[in-house]
Amino acid sequence: MTHPTPLPTAIIGAGLAGLAAALALSAHGLPVTLFDAGTAPGGRLSTHRAGGWRFDHGGQFLTVRDAGFRDVMGELVGDGHAAPWMGHVVRLSADGSVQPHVVERFVGLPGMDGIIRGLIARLPEAARPRFGSRVTAVTGTPGHWHLALADDAQEGPFTRVVIAVPAPLAARLLSLVAPALATRAAQAVMAPCRALMLGYGAAVLPPWDAAFLGGAGAEDRPLSWIAHDGGKPGRDGRAGFIAHAAPAWSERHREDTDDAVITTLLPAFRAATGITAEPAFLALHHWPHALPTAPLSDGYLWDAPLGLGACGDWCLEARAEAAFVSGARLAAAMGA
Ligand SMILES: Cc1cc2nc3c(=O)[nH]c(=O)nc-3n(C[C@H](O)[C@H](O)[C@H](O)COP(=O)(O)OP(=O)(O)OC[C@H]3O[C@@H](n4cnc5c(N)ncnc54)[C@H](O)[C@@H]3O)c2cc1C
Numbered sequence: 001m002t003h004p005t006p007l008p009t010a011i012i013g014a015g016l017a018g019l020a021a022a023l024a025l026s027a028h029g030l031p032v033t034l035f036d037a038g039t040a041p042g043g044r045l046s047t048h049r050a051g052g053w054r055f056d057h058g059g060q061f062l063t064v065r066d067a068g069f070r071d072v073m074g075e076l077v078g079d080g081h082a083a084p085w086m087g088h089v090v091r092l093s094a095d096g097s098v099q100p101h102v103v104e105r106f107v108g109l110p111g112m113d114g115i116i117r118g119l120i121a122r123l124p125e126a127a128r129p130r131f132g133s134r135v136t137a138v139t140g141t142p143g144h145w146h147l148a149l150a151d152d153a154q155e156g157p158f159t160r161v162v163i164a165v166p167a168p169l170a171a172r173l174l175s176l177v178a179p180a181l182a183t184r185a186a187q188a189v190m191a192p193c194r195a196l197m198l199g200y201g202a203a204v205l206p207p208w209d210a211a212f213l214g215g216a217g218a219e220d221r222p223l224s225w226i227a228h229d230g231g232k233p234g235r236d237g238r239a240g241f242i243a244h245a246a247p248a249w250s251e252r253h254r255e256d257t258d259d260a261v262i263t264t265l266l267p268a269f270r271a272a273t274g275i276t277a278e279p280a281f282l283a284l285h286h287w288p289h290a291l292p293t294a295p296l297s298d299g300y301l302w303d304a305p306l307g308l309g310a311c312g313d314w315c316l317e318a319r320a321e322a323a324f325v326s327g328a329r330l331a332a333a334m335g336a
Pocket residue numbers: 012013014015016017018035036037038042043044045057058059060061062063133134135136164165166169193195244287289290291311312313314318319320321323
């Protein structure tokens with residue numbers, strides 16, 4: 001007698017966390033169906049292409065501490081989806097002092113989304129994400145879950161559902177079917193980030209590749225990070241910069257118009273870099289849930305009787321690696 005093919009597990013979100021879960025479950029022969037609202041791979045490791053420039057407007061680089069993730073990163077470097085970044089990164093204090101900030105860092109190739117694309121390439125064809133698929137609700141009963149999509153399509157049934165989206169969105173999707181998990185997800189605090197992208201035909205570069213803007217008085221400074229994206233490995237060298245507003249500043253100015261935000265961030269960028277020329281390209285991106293400022297310590301959320309769980313950086317730590325580790329740990333709890 002042949003066994004019926006098991007129903008797949010649905011994974012909502014194809015960022016690092018969802019992909020880590022998908023890779024582990026697939027490696028154990030468990031079928032998965034992956035949905036992502038985005039039009040292209042990346043999540044918070046997206047790359048924005050505009051005006052001939054390429055901007056890493058979300059996650060800037062990855063640091064690696066977990067042995068399993070180091071192996072994955074080694075494979076991504078080996079097949080050309082990532083590279084070590086040996087850029088000159090500094091800490092710029094408000095008093096003008098400059099300190100080197102030396103840590104092992106990795107970036108995606110040719111943009112940060114290369115990391116996500118490299119992970120997707122490791123999945124079996126049938127498990128690759130369906131982009132442009134925004135899930136609006138989880139319905140059904142344990143063992144027979146369905147997903148409602150924004151285009152009114154219904155998907156399912158699924159035995160189990162993994163929700164791998166930022167905490168406030170996860171709390172919303174869990175609220176009707178797993179209120180206890182929803183309450184826990186809602187306890188993770190995530191700060192927004194305004195990201196300024198600046199492209200120059202030619203610019204005099206600052207004497208560093210990237211800078212943290214920290215030190216005394218940092219809480220009042222609008223910017224927390226500036227990077228010359230064009231100088232990262234595998235880029236074309238064009239003078240494209242990213243400047244991230246600090247989490248506290250972004251929170252205070254969450255409702256400000258783009259024009260009002262640019263009016264503050266552009267002078268701060270000029271003061272820090274010394275680049276006073278008008279940018280040939282200027283755009284602002286709003287990340288409503290950029291980084292967990294108060295993550296949970298759970299590692300992941302999982303209700304085995306319901307077959308519902310959630311993962312992401314917000315379950316562990318405000319670093320991209322934590323998203324991957326969270327997804328891998330949830331998959332292990334699910335039997336992978
Ligand atoms: C501005 C910024 C700077 C950062 N800098 C760094 C850094 O330098 N170093 C570092 O280590 N980390 C950094 N991070 C954090 C890092 O990017 C994240 O920790 C990591 O990418 C999170 O991965 P994730 O899979 O948990 O979530 P995400 O990457 O957010 O993935 C979630 C996915 O779910 C999808 N989705 C959302 N809602 C739905 C829905 N309803 N239906 C279907 N799909 C949905 C999204 O499209 C997305 O692809 C930064 C993040 C930001 C925003």
